[in-house]
Amino acid sequence: xxxxxxxxxxxxxxxxxxxxxxxxxxxxxxxxxxxxxxxxxxxxxxxxxxxxxxxxxxxxxxxxxxxxxxxxxxxxxxxxxxxxxxxxxxxxxxxxxxxxxxxxxxxxxxxxxxxxxxxxxxxxxxxxxxxxxxxxxxxxxxxxxxxxxxxxxxxxxxxxxxxxxxxxxxxxxxxxxxxxxxxxxxxxxxxxxxxxxxxxxxxxxxxxxxxxxxxxxxxxxxxxxxxxxxxxxxxxxxxxxxxxxxxxxxxxxxxxxxxxxxxxxxxxxxxxxxxxxxxxxxxxxxxxxxxxxxxxxxxxxxxxxxxxxxxxxxxxxxxxxxxxxxxxxxxxxxxxxxxxxxxxxxxxxxxxxxxxxxxxxxxxxxxxxxxxxxxxxxxxxxxxxxxxxxxxxxxxxxxxxxxxxxxxxxxxxxxxxxxxxxxxxxxxxxxxxxxxxxxxxxxxxxxxxxxxxxxxxx
Ligand SMILES: [Zn+2]
Numbered sequence: 506x507x508x509x510x511x512x513x514x515x516x517x518x519x520x521x522x523x524x525x526x527x528x529x530x531x532x533x534x535x536x537x538x539x540x541x542x543x544x545x546x547x548x549x550x551x552x553x554x555x556x557x558x559x560x561x562x563x564x565x566x567x568x569x570x571x572x573x574x575x576x577x578x579x580x581x582x583x584x585x586x587x588x589x590x591x592x593x594x595x596x597x598x599x600x601x602x603x604x605x606x607x608x609x610x611x612x613x614x615x616x617x618x619x620x621x622x623x624x625x626x627x628x629x630x631x632x633x634x635x636x637x638x639x640x641x642x643x644x645x646x647x648x649x650x651x652x653x654x655x656x657x658x659x660x661x662x663x664x665x666x667x668x669x670x671x672x673x674x675x676x677x678x679x680x681x682x683x684x685x686x687x688x689x690x691x692x693x694x695x696x697x698x699x700x701x702x703x704x705x706x707x708x709x710x711x712x713x714x715x716x717x718x719x720x721x722x723x724x725x726x727x728x729x730x731x732x733x734x735x736x737x738x739x740x741x742x743x744x745x746x747x748x749x750x751x752x753x754x755x756x757x758x759x760x761x762x763x764x765x766x767x768x769x770x771x772x773x774x775x776x777x778x779x780x781x782x783x784x785x786x787x788x789x790x791x792x793x794x795x796x797x798x799x800x801x802x803x804x805x806x807x808x809x810x811x812x813x814x815x816x817x818x819x820x821x822x823x824x825x826x827x828x829x830x831x832x833x834x835x836x837x838x839x840x841x842x843x844x845x846x847x848x849x850x851x852x853x854x855x856x857x858x859x860x861x862x863x864x865x866x867x868x869x870x871x872x873x874x875x876x877x878x879x880x881x882x883x884x885x886x887x888x889x890x891x892x893x894x895x896x897x898x899x900x901x902x903x904x905x906x907x908x909x910x911x912x913x914x915x916x917x918x919x920x921x922x923x924x925x926x927x928x929x930x931x932x933x934x935x936x937x938x939x940x941x942x943x944x945x946x947x948x949x950x951x952x953x954x955x956x957x958x959x960x961x962x963x
Contacts, residue, residue, distance in 0.1 A: 506539055506540070506541040509538045509562070509912075510585075511535050511537055512587060512589040512914065513534070513586050513587065513918070513919075514533060514534060514536055514588075514589050515528075515532050515533055517532070517885060517890070517903070518903055519536065519548060519903065519904050520906070523905075525550055526550050532880045535551045535586055537549045537550070537551035538910075541936070543909065543910055543936045544907055544910055545904055545906055545909070545910050548904060548905075564584070564916065564929065587916060588915045588920070589915065590889065590915070592650050592934070593865060593889055594864070595653070595654045595848050595849050596654075596809045596846035597655055597657070597811055599657050599851055599854065599856075600635070600638055600642050600643075600654075600675075601658050601672065602626065602659070603853060605638075605854045606856075606857075606858055609622040609625055609854075609855050610622065611858075615821060620855075623855050630668065632668065632670060635667065635668045635672065639656075639671060640675060642852070643675060643685070645861065645862040645942065648932065648939055648941060649861075649863040650913035650930060650932040652911065652934075653685075653896055655685075655686040655688060655748065655896055656688065657688045657748070658688065658689060660689040660716075661695055665704075669687070687711075688715070689704060689705070690718070690750070691704070693717040693733060696717065696732070696736045697732055705740075705743055709744065709745035714779075715747050716747070716749060717733075718753075719750070719764070719765070720753055720785075721754050721760070730764055737774045738774075740776050744776060745776060746776045746897075747774075748778075749781060751782055753781075753811075753814075754784060754831070755784070755785060755831045758786065759783070759794075762783060762786055763797065765780070769806070778805075778806045778807070779809060779895060780806055780808050780809070781809040781850075782815065783810070783838075784832050787830075787832055787834045798837050801843050806843070807843065808835075808846075810832055810847045811848055811849075812867075812870075812874040813851075813860060814851050816832065817858075818857075819831045819832075833845070835847070835887065836877070845886075847867055849862065849864065849867060863942075865927075867888070868885075869923060869927070871888075890902045890903060909934075909935060910933060910934075911934050912932070912933040913932050914932075916930065
């Protein structure tokens with residue numbers, strides 16, 4: 506049995522049935538955790554103070570991460586009682602195209618440029634490239650303290666079957682460390698063809714999800730209700746969950762979501778449905794937005810917000826600083842009872858030039874991106890328990906006696922500390938400390954994608 510030093514943990518990540526002192530102003534409680542055989546064995550109130558007989562947090566192994574660095578310098582408060590979370594969940598990524606933006610850049614940062622570069626890269630995509638991107642991404646995410654990811658996979662064209670083979674092999678290799686869910690992303694019309702139906706059967710038998718793009722990427726067009734309905738019926742028939750890229754747009758507010766809600770109200774679908782993006786919904790006026798949020802809640806449709814890609818691509822007018830920033834209206838959706846998550850989406854590909862498979866960075870940015878406050882239950886849920894519910898994971902991320910001994914211990918003593926700078930961190934999984942993130946691996950590759958920057962050594 507191992508007793509950890511006192512940790513400051515959000516009350517919403519601790520079993521509500523365990524009597525503990527009231528949370529402080531930051532929603533944190535100082536607790537002592539005991540673990541053994543990979544599980545939490547005891548959760549007790551703790552007093553702060555230097556641990557003497559306890560197994561310390563192994564902060565001093567920074568050399569493992571970066572041989573050129575010295576000992577980790579932590580504020581005394583962070584060393585005595587660090588802030589700790591449970592591992593995070595990234596509910597929407599694209600492993601198959603990660604880091605492809607260097608070779609296939611989209612320097613203007615437009616939707617049209619992203620799609621064109623994506624298609625150019627897709628025509629040359631190989632299973633080896635997907636395997637290398639996926640492996641590198643999962644290694645980073647795991648070391649960053651992520652425990653599950655859902656990746657969309659471009660699933661039309663010659664590269665599709667090789668991409669699936671590569672990612673299915675990675676899913677198997679990483680099982681037990683990271684849960685990887687895979688979504689077949691194809692144009693809506695593909696699911697009405699015999700080839701699409703055959704793909705859907707293969708995806709369903711492999712435990713994957715069906716995906717499509719519903720929305721007006723570039724120009725006004727009529728929505729094909731029949732195609733969307735066909736996808737719903739196919740998914741229902743196969744028992745295969747759906748995750749849609751829907752309303753990733755700064756026009757025609759929530760047209761795709763309204764179509765989906767109408768179809769589901771007319772004929773329910775028995776599989777879980779996730780709506781990724783839902784960006785243009787934010788452009789609705791308050792009353793229709795609230796009504797649509799209520800309908801989505803009643804239909805048990807979940808929403809994944811993807812703020813980085815949305816804020817980068819949407820509302821763009823050359824020469825204008827945008828004031829309209831369409832992104833999923835998380836706060837109104839939560840108020841209506843919709844399960845929501847915030848996820849990374851694109852990492853250094855034509856759709857977004859940044860990112861590092863680090864959900865903690867996304868949590869640090871949340872106050873700026875969507876004015877969410879991580880010290881509130883609703884501010885934290887989209888990264889941990891809400892995302893876990895959306896991915897139907899067996900553990901909701903709340904620490905109980907018998908839950909996994911999984912923690913992300915931060916070199917921060919408060920939320921303000923966390924927002925101030927990217928902290929050192931140590932990740933505990935099943936009672937064992939993982940190697941820390943490797944800066945060299947995180948920055949691997951030369952950043953040459955944008956004109957004028959030249960090449961910057963990693
Ligand atoms: Zn996406």
